[in-house]
Amino acid sequence: MTRVVLLGSLPGPDTAPTGLRLAALAGSPTVGERLNAQLLSLDPRPAVIERSDLAAELLALAEVAESATENLFVIPADSVIHDELIYQITKAKRGALALVAKEPRPAADEVREELAPIDEAEPEIGERSLEGLMVRARVGKSRVISVGSAHHAVTRPNAILLGPLHLNARHAPVLAEACRELAGLAHLFGPDDDLLQIIVFALVRKGVSVGIRGRRDLFYRRIFTQAEATEAATEMSGMDEDRARLNNAVKGADGFFTTYFVSTYSRFIARWAARRGLTPNQVTLISIALGVAAAGCFATGERLWMVAGGILIYFAFVFDCVDGQVARYARKFGVLGAWLDATFDRFKEYVVFAGLAIGFAVSGQGDVWTLALIALGLQSVRHLLDFSFGVANRRKPPGQLPTLALSAPDDRDLRKALERRKIERSGGLRGVLKMWTKAGKFRAVHWARKMIVFPIGERFAAIAITAALFDARVTFLTLVIWGSLAAVYTFTGRLMRSLA
Structure with missing residues (x-):
């Protein structure tokens, strides 16, 4: 309220x-x-x-x-x-x-009086x-x-x-x-x-x-x-x-793959679903069904079905985005929906891991269960770290800004205090983090930072592409190597932010 x-x-x-x-x-x-x-x-x-x-x-x-x-x-x-x-x-x-x-x-062609810095x-x-x-x-x-x-x-x-x-x-x-x-x-x-x-x-x-x-x-x-x-x-x-409302239904902080290969059209699916009375939870169930179907295709180990599995896991992710967009567009939020979305994102990922490992064994190529368990464990640890850091960060009190008496006739003292605060915060770890943040204004750096953390869109894309074109061993090696780099990068950044 x-x-x-x-x-x-x-x-x-x-x-x-x-x-x-x-x-x-x-x-x-x-x-x-x-x-x-x-x-x-x-x-x-x-x-x-x-x-x-x-x-x-x-x-x-x-x-x-x-x-x-x-x-x-x-x-x-x-x-x-x-x-x-x-x-x-x-x-x-x-x-x-x-x-x-x-x-x-x-x-640009307007004559302007020269202004002091x-x-x-x-x-x-x-x-x-x-x-x-x-x-x-x-x-x-x-x-x-x-x-x-x-x-x-x-x-x-x-x-x-x-x-x-x-x-x-x-x-x-x-x-x-x-x-x-x-x-x-x-x-x-x-x-x-x-x-x-x-x-x-x-x-x-x-x-x-x-x-x-x-x-x-x-x-x-x-x-x-x-x-x-x-x-x-x-x-x-x-x-x-309505178009502004639809655009706002798409999260602004999505990763590269989601931004350019999903959200360009998923918002229109979301509007179509919302106007026909589909709830976010019903869309979540569609996503779960597609994820389980993808796992079943992967479990056959046959090339044609592996390609089909790659296509299905891609659309499972599309509908995973659509359920949130329907919620934001139709303004239908609920505790159950948020829980289902977060829980079954992990379920789809892990059931696909199982399908890939089974398919690799069924096709006679060997055993990749060890790699599958490493990938699963790595993702579980990353999700745990994400959750715990988010909880700790919400408890952190906001930084105090300088104050100024309401009766002060101008803002000179306030601006001087802000400048001192800026200088104090520009050294040490804060300075490094601030410099890295500023580097995000360059498009290449911005998207590189988005991709290195290996968000869910990039993970599902990696699974779909490597499974369709190669085999489960390549898929798990990709997940483990990229996931490890992401874990090191994320942990380092969060440790620096905690100490700064």
């Missing part, structure tokens, strides 16, 4: 801008009616911070945050947004995530506007660096905070404390300072890492006039939200 907080006037047909009508959308709802309907699945009774003086709004928000036991989703009441964007923001794993829009970069730039009160909001935030590649206001100067502002903010429940006490402190400083803020911007300003200065994301192929806009409402509805109706 998520606690929804609406910032602004109480939505209703007589309250501007929430009463403005979106004529181009089905049913011609008002801004408020549409947003209320979208948020019902998250919170049937959202908290409403009615528009009044800033101190009263901040104190009301502090009360909501103090009583919150769930994650908070804070959104202005004058928002027009795609359902899929709400879903993506609220399901993000970041402890805090804000939707931002960066200032467009000037064209960022570390030499003087803080400023941002006076530029974008989409009706003041450009008073500095964002980096992944998070908000600093936020300013009519009183608080920020170094080289380059973005606006559009509106939606998702906050993990662990940060709710920080938000409550910050809002109460801000209420006493309300006189420092100007009429053009947006409440959402002020909230993020406080969180950042309190040391909360606020991640960022853009709209990408989805729609979000704050509405202030009927002309903007009409324009927003027209633009939104021309966008393919």
